[in-house]
Amino acid sequence: MEHTHRPQRSNAAYARALDLIPGGTQLISRRPQLYAPGLTPPYAARSQGARFWDLDDNGYLDTMMCVGAAILGYGDEAVDAAVIAQIGRGTASSVSSPLELELAEELVATIPCAEMVRYCKGGGEADAIAVRIARAYTGREIALFCGYHGWQDWYLAANLESAHVLDSHLLPGIQPRGVPSGLQGTALPFAYNDLASLEAQLDRQRGKVACIILEASRGAALPAPGFLAGVRALADAHGAVLIFDEVVTGFRLAPGGAQEQFGVLPDLATYAKAISNGYAMGAVVGRREVMQVAAELFISSTYWSDTIGLVAALTTLRELRRRDALNYVGELGKAFRERFNAAAAAHGLRLRAEGLPQQLAIVADASYGDERRSIKDFYVQEMTRRGFFTSFGVNLCAAHTTADLDLLDAAWDEVFPRLAAALVAGDLGAQIETTPSVDAFKRQVG
Numbered sequence: 128m129e130h131t132h133r134p135q136r137s138n139a140a141y142a143r144a145l146d147l148i149p150g151g152t153q154l155i156s157r158r159p160q161l162y163a164p165g166l167t168p169p170y171a172a173r174s175q176g177a178r179f180w181d182l183d184d185n186g187y188l189d190t191m192m193c194v195g196a197a198i199l200g201y202g203d204e205a206v207d208a209a210v211i212a213q214i215g216r217g218t219a220s221s222v223s224s225p226l227e228l229e230l231a232e233e234l235v236a237t238i239p240c241a242e243m244v245r246y247c248k249g250g251g252e253a254d255a256i257a258v259r260i261a262r263a264y265t266g267r268e269i270a271l272f273c274g275y276h277g278w279q280d281w282y283l284a285a286n287l288e289s290a291h292v293l294d295s296h297l298l299p300g301i302q303p304r305g306v307p308s309g310l311q312g313t314a315l316p317f318a319y320n321d322l323a324s325l326e327a328q329l330d331r332q333r334g335k336v337a338c339i340i341l342e343a344s345r346g347a348a349l350p351a352p353g354f355l356a357g358v359r360a361l362a363d364a365h366g367a368v369l370i371f372d373e374v375v376t377g378f379r380l381a382p383g384g385a386q387e388q389f390g391v392l393p394d395l396a397t398y399a400k401a402i403s404n405g406y407a408m409g410a411v412v413g414r415r416e417v418m419q420v421a422a423e424l425f426i427s428s429t430y431w432s433d434t435i436g437l438v439a440a441l442t443t444l445r446e447l448r449r450r451d452a453l454n455y456v457g458e459l460g461k462a463f464r465e466r467f468n469a470a471a472a473a474h475g476l477r478l479r480a481e482g483l484p485q486q487l488a489i490v491a492d493a494s495y496g497d498e499r500r501s502i503k504d505f506y507v508q509e510m511t512r513r514g515f516f517t518s519f520g521v522n523l524c525a526a527h528t529t530a531d532l533d534l535l536d537a538a539w540d541e542v543f544p545r546l547a548a549a550l551v552a553g554d555l556g557a558q559i560e561t562t563p564s565v566d567a568f569k570r571q572v573g
């Protein structure tokens with residue numbers, strides 16, 4: 128199963144890109160240095176189902192799936208057919224498409240908190256819109272946040288206070304260069320599953336908090352009993368708008384996202400990624416009273432009306448339902464979790480796949496200490512060699528099959544004994560032939 132050659136063409140192209148494209152990629156999570164640099168292909172020539180092929184035509188079974196966006200799989204026949212038909216009718220005009228209405232009706236029918244809808248093209252944009260609406264609605268300025276919410280000024284302003292505020296939410300040591308210093312104090316953190324830390328911030332900033340924004344769950348991090356209901360109650364008590372960032376959880380955990388899964392309703396929620404199976408699309412939804420304020424705000428962009436994203440989203444949502452795809456992905460995720468955990472345990476490894484089956488994370492036990500980085504690097508290196516594009520965040524999709532799990536299982540059977548032996552021998556570092564990976568997102572964000 129091991130590939131006989133490296134992704135040479137992809138690596139050469141990436142070397143050229145570094146000269147033309149600052150940072151090499153548009154999304155941090157696409158940087159090969161986050162995986163097994165040199166082995167991980169920076170480029171795909173094509174993708175289909177749960178696989179992609181690099182510029183040397185090496186194929187990879189993908190468990191990242193476009194950072195979770197391709198929930199139905201790459202090149203889904205139904206979504207692509209709808210997009211192609213839409214291209215035939217026109218992708219844009221000088222006025223809006225009725226698809227905007229059709230999708231709004233679908234979202235309102237599917238998402239528990241949704242009464243009104245606005246569109247955009249991505250998750251960070253959706254979050255920025257939601258925070259703007261919340262600030263306008265409340266007439267207040269402070270956003271309390273937990274987790275990752277995009278690249279915009281409102282969020283990175285958190286690090287104006289110190290370059291370490293976002294360390295546990297995003298990445299260690301982000302310098303907020305380019306973010307106006309006047310925004311200092313407008314985005315403040317609280318800790319996940321820690322109501323006391325949220326309450327302390329609300330007390331400290333009494334009467335000034337516009338919104339509380341968080342991911343209801345993320346990978347292995349699941350809400351403790353009462354946490355989300357407690358956040359809801361605190362938001363109400365302090366007159367703050369509650370925003371669930373459902374960019375990852377939306378159309379993955381359940382059709383209605385984390386709010387359906389956990390039974391707590393936010394005022395606003397943001398969506399991107401899986402909403403449109405790999406086509407550019409984002410949405411902000413929420414309670415009428417709050418959303419209505421957007422009518423008076425300047426929130427406006429040309430391509431937010433693009434019909435491709437609209438039709439891709441509409442078709443993705445309908446196909447998810449028609450195929451009962453999230454249940455299928457959930458069953459597959461359970462099997463992944465069981466098989467991974469059994470394989471790891473069989474080799475005496477304290478590695479576990481955890482979290483909800485639609486969005487798993489592999490966790491190396493804390494007792495491994497500093498070796499955890501090397502464990503991940505070795506795992507990624509050896510799985511990449513065997514034709515997998517995989518890491519410690521796992522996003523399965525409707526195009527994965529039990530046969531794919533068999534392939535993974537066979538690879539684990541080869542990789543885990545070597546990992547276990549290297550740990551016992553204490554020479555794991557020496558077995559990592561690629562340069563050590565760098566942190567993408569501390570919380571495995573895409």
Ligand SMILES: Cc1ncc(COP(=O)(O)O)c(C=O)c1O
Nearest residue numbers: 249250251275276277374399573
């Ligand atoms: C929870 C969350 N919010 C927002 C974003 C930003 O979304 P986008 O990359 O579409 O701007 C991400 C991206 O990974 C995310 O995971």
